[in-house]
Amino acid sequence: MLFTLKKVTGGLLLPLPFLLLMMGLAIALLWFSRFQKTGKGLMTASWVILLLLSLQPVADGLLKPIENRYPTLHTSQPVKYIVVLGGGYTWNPDWAPSSNLIGNSLPRVTEGVRLWLANPGAKMIFTGAPARTNPVSTAEAGARVAESLGVPRSSILTLDTPKDTEEEAAAVAAAIGKEPFILITSASHLPRAMIFFRQQGLNPIPAPANQLAIASPLNFWERIIPSPTWLMHSDRVAYETLGRIWQWLKGVSGEPGEK
Known part of the structure; x- marks a missing residue:
């Protein structure tokens, strides 16, 4: 129950659903109440925030500091296990x-396979429980993709309860x-x-995958035209920020051995 509540509440607080809720509230105020100035202000603020979060300089400017915490793992490290979340x-x-x-x-799995090829004596571990109506778990789906890319099943373990x-x-x-x-997961x-x-x-030895914040040159129109791609980058910022707040509320400090 707590897991479902956490997912639903967190989902509603992400940029798109939250701003749509605010716009819906603004429309209700404009149509059905006398609080016209409040409705106009709420609608304007929601629209401006949605616009800004859909622009590449804003979205990637917010995401880059999170993704840059750990560099890409380029060197082969002799380990027994490669964990893909x-x-x-x-x-x-x-x-x-x-x-x-x-x-x-998919970028997590392909990065895992790349590092396994550099260290073929290791075992790949895939994690993740099945969705409620899905006969295959997250872990098993990742394992089957790795196997299709050449990793033998004998080199794969799945943990399908988390x-x-x-x-x-x-x-x-x-x-x-x-x-x-x-440890491989998305950079954010x-x-x-x-x-x-x-x-x-x-x-663990950190190995980021699926970097999204673009630092290389872009066409000028890609930087000034709102796009769902950039809004998705802003979504990652919000998702990880909410996750870190949840860690803080649970008393997880971020320092090894401390709570």
């Missing part, structure tokens, strides 16, 4: 395996103990994930 997915057996990984999931990052950290700790490992998610894993007494 689960993300969005579905499962349709008629699709190409990679088509079942949604959004941030529902969120905190549970993933606990499951990995229970499965491998204090063994050194590489990695700082928060590292906190949970360190709280378990682990010291």
